[in-house]
Amino acid sequence: MNGAVPDVTVVVAVYNTMPYLTECLNSLVGQSIGRDRLEVVAVDDGSTDDSGRELDRFAALYPDTVKVLHQTNSGGPAAPSNRALEVATGRYVYFIGSDDYLGEEALERMVKCADRNDSDVVVGKMVGTNGRYVHQALYKENDPDVSLYDSALPFTLANTKLFRRDLVEKHKLRFPEHLPVGSDQPFTIEACVRARKISVVADYICYFAVKRGDASNITYRADHLARLRAAAEIMDFAAGLIEAGPKRDAVLRRHFTWELAKLVQDDFPGLDRELQRQLCAGIARLADSYFTDGIRDAMDVKRRVRIALAHAGAVDALSEAISAELEHGAPPFVVEDGRAYARYPGFRDPLLALPDRVYELIEESVPGRLAQGTELLASDWEQQGDRLVYTASVRVPVVGRPDGAGAVLRLAKGAMPKSADKPGARRLKVGHALPAPVGEMRVEPARDGAASVLHARVPLEYVTAKRGVRVYLDLAGRTYEIPVRGDGLPMPLARRWGRDDDPYRASAVVNDKGRVVIDTAQMYPPKRTLLRRALGRLARKVKSRSVGLKSNGSKKSKSNGS
Numbered sequence: 001m002n003g004a005v006p007d008v009t010v011v012v013a014v015y016n017t018m019p020y021l022t023e024c025l026n027s028l029v030g031q032s033i034g035r036d037r038l039e040v041v042a043v044d045d046g047s048t049d050d051s052g053r054e055l056d057r058f059a060a061l062y063p064d065t066v067k068v069l070h071q072t073n074s075g076g077p078a079a080p081s082n083r084a085l086e087v088a089t090g091r092y093v094y095f096i097g098s099d100d101y102l103g104e105e106a107l108e109r110m111v112k113c114a115d116r117n118d119s120d121v122v123v124g125k126m127v128g129t130n131g132r133y134v135h136q137a138l139y140k141e142n143d144p145d146v147s148l149y150d151s152a153l154p155f156t157l158a159n160t161k162l163f164r165r166d167l168v169e170k171h172k173l174r175f176p177e178h179l180p181v182g183s184d185q186p187f188t189i190e191a192c193v194r195a196r197k198i199s200v201v202a203d204y205i206c207y208f209a210v211k212r213g214d215a216s217n218i219t220y221r222a223d224h225l226a227r228l229r230a231a232a233e234i235m236d237f238a239a240g241l242i243e244a245g246p247k248r249d250a251v252l253r254r255h256f257t258w259e260l261a262k263l264v265q266d267d268f269p270g271l272d273r274e275l276q277r278q279l280c281a282g283i284a285r286l287a288d289s290y291f292t293d294g295i296r297d298a299m300d301v302k303r304r305v306r307i308a309l310a311h312a313g314a315v316d317a318l319s320e321a322i323s324a325e326l327e328h329g330a331p332p333f334v335v336e337d338g339r340a341y342a343r344y345p346g347f348r349d350p351l352l353a354l355p356d357r358v359y360e361l362i363e364e365s366v367p368g369r370l371a372q373g374t375e376l377l378a379s380d381w382e383q384q385g386d387r388l389v390y391t392a393s394v395r396v397p398v399v400g401r402p403d404g405a406g407a408v409l410r411l412a413k414g415a416m417p418k419s420a421d422k423p424g425a426r427r428l429k430v431g432h433a434l435p436a437p438v439g440e441m442r443v444e445p446a447r448d449g450a451a452s453v454l455h456a457r458v459p460l461e462y463v464t465a466k467r468g469v470r471v472y473l474d475l476a477g478r479t480y481e482i483p484v485r486g487d488g489l490p491m492p493l494a495r496r497w498g499r500d501d502d503p504y505r506a507s508a509v510v511n512d513k514g515r516v517v518i519d520t521a522q523m524y525p526p527k528r529t530l531l532r533r534a535l536g537r538l539a540r541k542v543k544s545r546s547v548g549l550k551s552n553g554s555k556k557s558k559s560n561g562s
Contacts, residue, residue, distance in 0.1 A: 004036070005089060005090070005091060006036075006037055006038055006039040006089060006090040006091070007033065007037040007038070007090060007091055007092060007107075007111050008033070008037070008038060008039070008090045008091065008092045008093070008094055008107050008110075008111055008162065009039040009040075009041055009084075009088035009089060009090030009092070009093045009094070009165070010028055010038065010039070010040045010041070010093075010094045010095075010096055010107070011041055011042075011043075011081055011084040011085065011088065011093060011094070011095045011096070012024065012025075012028075012040065012041070012042040012043070012084075012096055012098050013043055013045060013077040013080035013081045013084070013095075013097075013098065014042055014043065014044050014045060014047060014051050014052075014055060014080070014098040015044075015045040015046065015047050015051070015073065015077075015080075015098075016047045016048060016049045016051055017047075017049075017051055017098040017099045018049045018050045018051050018054060020098070020099035020100075020210060020212065021051050021054050021055075021098050021099070022054060023101050024096065024097075024098050024099065024100060024101050025040075025042075025054070025055075025058045025066075026101075027101035027102045027103075027104070028040050028096070028102065029058070029061075029062050029065060029066070030104060031102065031104065031105075031106065031107045031108065032104050032105045032107075032108045033107045033108040033111060035062060035064065035065040036064075037111075038065055038090075038107065039065065039067070039088070039089060039090050040058075040062075040065055040066045040067065041067045041069070041084040041087055041088055042055050042058075042059075042066065042067070042068050042069070042084075042098075043068075043069045043070075043071065043080035043081070043083050043084050044068065044069070044070045044071070044080075045071060045073050045074055045077070045079065045080045046070075046071060046072045046073030046074070051098070052070060055068040056068055067087065069083060069084070069087070071083065074177065075180070076177070076179070076180060076181075076183060077097075077175070077183065077184075078175035078176060078177040078179065078183040078184075079175075079177045081095065081159075081175050081184075082174050082175055082177065085168065085174065088165060090165060091164070091165060091166075092110075092111060092114060092162050092163060092164055092165060093162075093163050093165045093168060094107065094110070094160075094161070094162050094163070095159040095160055095161070095184070096160060096207070097160070097209070097210075099210050099212055100160075100207065100208055100209050100210050101208050101210070102206060102207060102208070103204060103205045103206050103207070103208070105204060106124055106204070106206035106207065107162075109124070109201050109204055109206065110122045110124050110162040110201055110206060111162065113144075113199050113201050114162055114164065114199065116144075117144040117145070117197060117199050118196070118197060119144070119164070119195075119196075119197045119198060119199040120163070120164045120167045120191070120194070120195035120196050120197060120198070121161055121162065121163055121164070121167075121191055121192055121195045121197075121198040121199070122161060122162040122198075122199045122200075122201060123138065123146075123153070123156060123161050123162075123198065123199070123200045123201070124161070124162070124200075124201045124204070124206025124207055125139045125200075125201060125202050125203075125204060125205050125206050125207070126139075126156070126158075126160060126205075126206065126207040126208075126209055127205055127207070127208060127209070128208075128209045128210075128211065129208050129209065129210050129211065130210055130211040130212070130213070131211050132209050132210065132211030134209055135152065135155040135156055137152035137155065138151060138152040138153055138155070138156050138200060138202075139200065139202040140202060141200075141202050141203075142199075142200060142201060142202050142203055143199060143200040143202070144197070144199050145197050145198070145199065146198050146199065146200050147198070148189075148192045148193065148198065148247075148250070148251065149246070149247040149250040149251070150250065153192065153198070154250060154251045154253065154254040155254050155257075155258070157184070157185045157188045157189060157254070158184055158188065159175075159184035159187055159188050160207050160209075161188065161191075163191055164195075167191060167194060167195060168191070170194075171190065171191075171194050173187050173190055173191055174187070175187050176233070179230050179233060179234075180226045180227075180229075180230060181226065181227055181230045182227075182230045182231065182234050182259070183230075185234045186233075186234060186237045186238075189234075189237070189238050189241065189251065190237075190241060193241050193242065224263055224271070224275060224279060225275070225278060225279075225282075227259065227262070227263065228260075228263055228278075228279060228282045228283075229282075230259075231255055231259040231260055231263075231286070232282060232285070232286055234255065234259075235252055235255050235286055235289075235290060238251050238252060238255075239252070239289070239290065246294065248290075249292055249294045249295050249298075252290050252295060253294075253295045253298055253299070255286075256286075256287075256290075256291060256295055256299065256303070256307055257299055257300075257303055260283050260286065260307060260310075261303040261306060261307065263279050263282075263283065264279065264280075264283070264306040264307070264309075264310050264318060264322070265306075265322070266322060266326055268318065268319060268322050269319040269322050269323045273315070276315050276318075276319070277313075277315060279310065280310040280311075280313050280314075280315055280318070281313070283307060283310040283311060284310065284311045284312075284313060287307060287308075287310075287311040288311075291307065291311065293357075296308075296357070296358070297357065297362075300362070300365055301342045301344075301359065301360070301361050301362070301365060302325070302330075302342075304358055305321060305342065305344045305346070305358055305359060306318060306321065306322070308346075308354055308358045309321060309345075309346055309352075309354075312346075312352050312354060314346055314352055317345040317346040317349070317352065318345075320345040321344045321345045321346070324345070329372050329373060330342065330369045330372050330373050330397065331343045331344050331373075331397070332373060332397040332398055332399045332450065332451040332452075333361065333369075333397055333398050333399060333475065334347070334399045335398060335399075335475055335476060338476050338477045339356075339360055339476055340360070340361045340366065340475055340476045341356060341359040341360050341361065342359050342360075342361055342369070343359070343399055344359060347359050361476075363427070363476075363478070366427065366475065366476075366478075366480065367420075367423040367424070367425040367426055367427055367480060367482075368422075368423035368424065368425070369397065370396075370397065370425045370473065370475075370480055370482050371423055371424030371425040371482055371483070371485075372397075372424070373395070373396070373397025373451060374394060374395065374396055374397065374425075374471055374482045374484060374485070375394065375395040375485075376392065376393075376394055376395075376469075376484050376485065376486055376489055376516060377393040377394065377395055377453065378391075378392065378393045379391065379392040379393075379469075379486075379491065379492055379508060379516070380392075380492045381492055381495045381497075381506065382457065383495075383497065384459075386497070386498055386499050387459050387460070387497070388459070388460045388495060388497035388498075388504075388506055389439070389457050389458065389459045389460070390411065390456075390457075390458045390459075390460060390469075390506075390508070390518055391455075391456065391457050391458075392409060392455075392456050392458075392469065392484070393453055393454070393455050393456075394409060394453070394454045394456070394471055394484055395451045395452070395453050395454075396451060396452050396453070396454055396471060396473060396482075397451045398451065398452050398473065398475065399450075399451065399452065406473060406474030406475075406479075407441070407443055407452070407454050407471065407472075407473050407474070408437040408441050408454075408456075408471070408472050409437075409441065409454055409456035409458065409469065409470070409471050409472075409484075410434075410435075410437060410438070410458070410470055410472060411438075411458055411460075411467035411468070411469060411470075411518050412467060412468045412469075412470045412481075413465055413466075413467055413468075414468075415468070416468070416470075416481070416483060420481070420483075421513070424482070424483065424485075425480055425481060425482040425483065426480070426481050427478055427479075427480055428478070428479045428480065428481055430478070432479060434472055434479070438458055438459065439456060439457045439458035439459055440456070440457045441454065441455070441456050442454075442455045442456075443455070454471065460497070460504075460506055460518070460520055465520065466517050466518070466519045467517065467518045467519075467520075468483060468515060468516070468517050468518075469483070469484040469515070469516040469517065469518060470482060470483050470484060471484060483513075483515040483516075484515065484516045485510075485514045485515055485516065486510040486514065486515070486516040487510065487514040489510075491508045491509060491510065491516075492508050494506065494507040494508075496523065502522070503522070503523045504520055504521065504522055504523060505520070505521055505522075505523050506518065506519070506520045507519045507520075
């Protein structure tokens with residue numbers, strides 16, 4: 001660098017990350033920004049594999065770019081990151097996990113974005129590899145000025161960002177070295193709170209986050225209580241920076257939705273009873289302080305219910321809610337006064353006295369839950385003379401609809417739009433008119449909180465078409481279209497139906513999306529159709545011959561005239 005101040009210092013905290021480390025370092029020295037504008041400060045935190053030697057090898061190859069520091073193991077990435085900050089000289093500083101790697105143009109694009117927009121923080125698009133999950137909502141488009149309080153930024157609080165080093169030093173931003181996990185969050189939160197401007201580079205993948213094959217990243221190794229203590233400290237730290245109100249809610253909603261919800265997920269019922277109690281008590285303390293109505297109402301119902309049950313200390317109800325969902329899927333709905341409630345354990349339990357709003361479904365989640373809870377129980381054919389009737393019994397995840405009003409099964413023509421593919425169901429537009437139901441419908445009343453069962457008998461018409469088997473359900477003032485799935489279920493054998501001189505073949509099949517489709521087709525054309533086709537061919541032959549004679553006569557006249 002010949003004494004010039006580098007544009008960016010990349011900080012790499014390293015502990016036993018071979019062979020991933022090599023790809024990480026290669027992605028840094030190969031950056032399009034050029035090694036003359038780049039400084040890499042790598043701190044070996046007492047590695048016991050070949051990581052230290054690999055760092056020294058790169059330092060020998062690129063002595064003007066790569067600096068390596070060695071120290072005894074500190075137990076986490078915070079201490080080595082802080083040590084690297086003490087020797088960093090770049091205008092900007094960037095942090096990368098030593099098992100991750102960058103896109104070739106990442107630093108050049110982010111530095112250019114920061115210089116152009118006078119940004120103190122730049123977030124480059126980040127994706128996961130090897131199945132690692134990375135929240136993507138922030139990366140929909142480039143944004144020169146994004147807010148911490150009205151964007152998806154609170155769900156992207158890793159320190160894998162470009163920070164103006166003047167901002168870091170002015171506010172003495174450092175990583176808390178005692179936190180076993182999440183030590184980058186206080187640093188990132190304060191930097192974003194203090195920043196004059198935060199920008200997003202979304203049109204280029206800057207960062208590839210790797211999930212190691214051995215799942216040895218520290219985030220995966222931390223135990224439940226350590227993660228609870230870390231979450232509590234991070235939330236208290238954020239609350240000390242941001243006054244109570246919508247802005248604080250926007251940040252802390254992430255921690256209820258993510259960090260705390262992870263403590264009451266699928267493994268919770270199998271934990272030691274005392275550990276379960278401690279987790280619920282810790283969540284309750286944080287909920288007492290920060291779980292506002294605004295945060296509660298913005299969460300999806302599954303996480304909202306689990307946090308509320310933990311807050312109430314209802315260990316048994318919480319375990320039952322998790323176990324039941326694992327075994328049976330999402331619970332059925334209770335529909336009352338235009339609102340839908342998920343009937344999780346604890347719903348209207350007088351001992352818990354949780355408000356109904358805890359269990360209420362937000363409208364956006366209804367299609368997915370309807371699709372998940374709609375289940376084909378049986379399907380068959382029923383012959384009625386020349387007519388064939390399709391019979392089906394379908395479980396719909398709704399409680400308390402004994403009259404069956406608003407629930408019908410139809411054989412619908414045409415494919416569902418692509419927008420319905422992800423949730424598997426769709427909400428129809430207000431005022432959407434459906435044709436009158438055909439056949440007979442009966443709803444078996446739900447018992448003991450179970451889902452209702454729709455029994456349908458639908459006669460097949462004399463048409464040649466594929467018809468999807470779909471349930472239409474009126475729920476909380478809206479109508480939903482739900483395809484009936486048949487994955488792994490036996491379908492009735494194909495049947496012949498109709499008059500002897502005009503037979504049809506009916507088949508019930510499962511299409512490539514796992515949905516049940518009824519396919520009807522003529523086995524062969526009836527006699528009247530054959531006669532009509534023969535007459536048509538004869539008429540075309542006569543017409544063709546007539547045109548040919550006229551053409552020949554015209555040619556002879558022209559010849560005689562010449």
